Amino acid sequence: MSAVTEASPVTAQDAAPEREWRPPSYWPFVIPALVVVLAVIIFPWVFTIWMSFNEWKVGSPTTFVGLANYLRLPTDPRFVEAVGHTLSYTALSVVLPLVFGTLAAVVFHQKFAARGFLRGIFIMPMMATPVAIALVWTMMFHPQLGVLNYLLSLVGLPPQLWVFNPTTVIPSLVLVETWQWTPLVMLIVLGGLAAIPTEPYESAQIDGANFWQVFRFITLPLIMPFLFIAGMIRMIDAVKSFDIIFAITQGGPGSASETINVYLYSVAFVYYDLGYGSAIAVVFFLLIVALAALLLYMRKRMLWTSELGGGA
């Protein structure tokens, strides 16, 4: 260290300054964050992978079991069921916010009074503390005293059991998820709308296109990249969704709304089966990566076919 600091002034004086001057290294800026990232992100990952190869229960000695934890997964009915719940929950929680978020973005793209303030109100659901809103939704879902059944009765629909019925629990939770995360899709699509040039709209107006035609043939294709990003983010968050599900149903009734993440919690921190829990965590992560890759592939296919169609 000292040799370097003593040597550097000499070379700086000897050589011509404009030839010797080099952009300084920025590593010192990054190193503290690197240490933190290594400690709280990389280390847990490496350790999780190691643990997944071990029989590791709190309070008993650990033994190396190879792939046994992974082989246990497909034969564990609760895990298989949880994968199914996760996929249906995710599919609904991607599609519905995408539809409503796009509609909301089209409206927020117009100019009207107090737009900024109203946008602030609109994004409140996704910024609010999830546990706090889960608590209020739980009260609203209450079959006898809940306000939702009262609202249904106003429009003449029969009362529902919402999260207390195994067949309606996932759609009910998706309702909360959609209410909560439609704003994020809206914001991303709104960013896309702002980037669209005005010329296509002007020529469409001259050609006498109606509102729906303009949306279908001009707006939608141009915001496709943003819808894709929104869909990707939504997928990642919906797969991992935990707070809302855990706070409202804890995976119930029975195990009707137990997603992988909720099951992972039970395995690791109720049964303290940390080795098996780690295997679930690894597979869960790979599932998210696989779903992301699938979306990317679908987008590539779509681009390819639309380009072919355009050329024909």
Added chain:
Amino acid sequence: MNPRQILGQIGLWLSVLVIVSPAILFFLWMASLSLKFEIDNAAYPPVFFPEHIAWKNYADVFASNRFLTYFTNSLIVTGAATGLAMLVGVPAGYGIARMAAHKSAVVILIARITPGLSYLIPLFLLFQWLGLLGTLVPQIIIHLVVTVPIVIWIMIGYFETTPLELEEAALIDGATRWQVFRHVALPIAKPGLAVALILAVIFSWNNFVFGIVLAGRETRTLPVAVYNMISFDQLSWGPLAAAALIVTAPVLLLTVLAQRQIVAGLTAGAVKGG
């Protein structure tokens, strides 16, 4: 205005109303629940505006002996986790932007994809081994999983857009890298700092999953405390809703006041914690 334009305006305002009403009605109902006595909360058909307002619900929440402890815990955990994240994350965002080390963003991406629970298993063991369970330290450290990627991600974006010429001139004039960062780059990036700070605070404050595993009776943060209230008194809705509103009120206030910064940050990085 001709009739067609008036019709258009009415249509626009109707659609705005439809779009914002789920949010408005929900939070109004939350407030209504928190201000009603049990008789009104158990009434059918539901009562929206009660005859007698139950301010007592709020007084009860504040009077319960542990609530202030949990509030302090939340302040400490969020404050420390955000402060530390800004301390290491802002220079890191600067360094990564200047080195154009875009591959390092992969780590952030992995952090973004990883479910919060999978950090908990190894870190839980580590904290147990270090004898830290029962203090707030584990929660502060694990909240860094949420706050550090947010800060780095947003700061990379901001430093990439700030002009380089000024920094290069200062370097040639003999300023050290640190001086350039401190006196040239940082002042320009102030709006970015605000965005990173606000989002880190909100996502750390809201975090629930880390707390349910790591918090003991004395070290609960507010979201965990509220969750535990659900299981204890299922049937007193007034105080429960009041507690929920108190927990989320700072965040809601911040959202409305700083909606421009929040929107900028979310659309730039589209980050979310945990």
